[in-house]
Amino acid sequence: MSQVEFLKGNEAIAKAAMLYGIDAFFGYPITPQNELIETMSHVMPANHRVFVQAESEVAAINMIYGAAGAGGRVMTSSSSVGIALKQEGISYCAGAELPCVIVSVSRSGPGLGGILPAQSDYHQSVYGGGNGDYRVIVLAPASVQEAVNDVGKAIQLAEKYRNPAMVLLDGAIAQMMASVVLPTQPLPRVDTTSWAATGDFKTRGTRNVINSLYLDPAKLYAHNQHLQAKYREIARNEALLVDHHPDHHDGAIIAYGTSAKIAIGAAQRLKEEHGIKVKCIQLRTLWPFPKQALREAIKDMPFALVAEMSMGQLFQDVLAFTRSDTVIGYVGKAGGEIITSDDIVNGYLQQMGGEQIEHSV
């Protein structure tokens, strides 16, 4: 029996996380994710779970490091500038191989920027700002329901691979109200006894130590090789895109999140108003990037358009990862201006003939 509720995106994510069996939530207020931490502040204690409003995003991610290191199923949430502050801790979590979920409700930047929706944190999420060769799994929902589902998927991937997993959305989704199906039972637990620092070393027989410090370069290199092998496995298994128009083959629009939602309508208009059968390809994972599937999807097409609410961040990755004869175009906005169906349709028509436009450097 499913549970359907009419909720704001932020509230839905919070309730879903609790229902999926999150043990502890550590957060700090920042617009536009405030309803998430507000919802957590009552649903977590009401269900005998841990909720702490930390003194900063820095403290919150380190509480995550501590609670995850002690074997907890944990989540934090923040937005752009707050995610920037969490990068040190995310790198530590990745280095010490701790499972945790980070919900990033991005706003517009750079700097304090604005609070309206943008996708300018693509690089921040996919490449991160923490130090070292680490990777964070990044899921990109385009609706409230997808966001709810992705929180569950992020928990499972984080625990399966012992790695941080991020759900990246923007205020358009987080502030939108929608009917959503919520989870009805917690996700199954994985066994953490071999590594979690729970303070039971005598009964266990060995000490469990959570650490990312290796002063011996040979050991640190070996640790890096171990991480890279894991990342290759994640890339092989978990990269995902959705082809919204499997029978359209004239061209493609490549997008994720809010932009993908708008691109679906734009593809429909291109068919109805201009007779061009363009497919919308929605990237569901940003890391791992669905390189192979995207290459396959656009391989015989003369043109594909990247639509994003940032200044070419996704466009550059699509160029780099597809390496095909398909001409790749770009249409985008940033700063809190939401990309429109007109922007995408006009951008497609303008560039499909090979006209180059200026894009980011």
Added chain:
Amino acid sequence: MPKGKVTFNEVNCKGCELCVHACPKKILRLDGQRVNANGYKVAVIFNPDECIACGLCAMFCPDTVITVERIQP
């Protein structure tokens, strides 16, 4: 006066002399003739008969090198 026996796990001794300083009987010193595997001069007891098993040397040793036993009676 109780009698004591002091032993040094000298592989971990760093020759800091805090035990030498702490000993009320002044019967410890650094061995000037040799160093341990880490290159440190090591603490030794040169007049073991005078040890009173007070344990102060061990209390000061930052590297828990010293074991102190009391010889009965």
Added chain:
Amino acid sequence: MSIVFKKTTGLTDKPFSYCPGCTHGIIHRLVAEVLEELNILDRTITIASVGCSVFAYDYFNTDALQAPHGRAPAVATGVKRMHPEKIVFTYQGDGDLASIGAAEIIHAANRNENITVIFVNNAIYGMTGGQMAPTTLPNQVTTTTPLGREIITGAPIKMSEMIATMDHIAYVERCMAADGPSIMKTKRAIRKAFECQINQEGFSMVEVLSSCNIGWKMSPVDSLTYIKNTMTQTFPLGVFKERKHETNH
């Protein structure tokens, strides 16, 4: 024959990485002895910080986490909230706790997290080569105050006094590891702090004035005299906070 003194089982066999004569080793031993005597080694989780004591996770015979610079109290919060029945302590230096981690320690104390903080204050950044710390004494020469610390760089920050202003926390004491009686007193304070945690009385912190003979450019023995005669002028010893036997959690 009876044993007067032998190494505690609270420490692993790993030799300390500290410089010869550094009193970190003494303080480690005191903490480990207390954990053994209170019979809590099997339910304790150590939070190591950044600085000279970064390898504390290798030395205490417990489960452990190594925390980012200054964040040990936040990491401890995460661990303790997950496992309220376990004993959680941080081991932090003055650069870690009083400078980069000032926010985390203040707020962990203010939330009255039921954790124990061992704060080792040697008035200098030892690990990085002897730079000025927020606790560096007036006129003290460090590698970043080559002419002696001037007031424009700030005054020595008194964390115990500051944290003791929080009425609801359990215990704050400043001790030193400089002579026989003070080492024994420090051990009693550490024991008291862990007992506060066991009794769920809330946040406890023991500040221990400690030496950095290499950074201070003194002999280990002279460093102990410096702690006793000079450091205590700026950092007076004593119990700054003791809330009597009330369970707070």
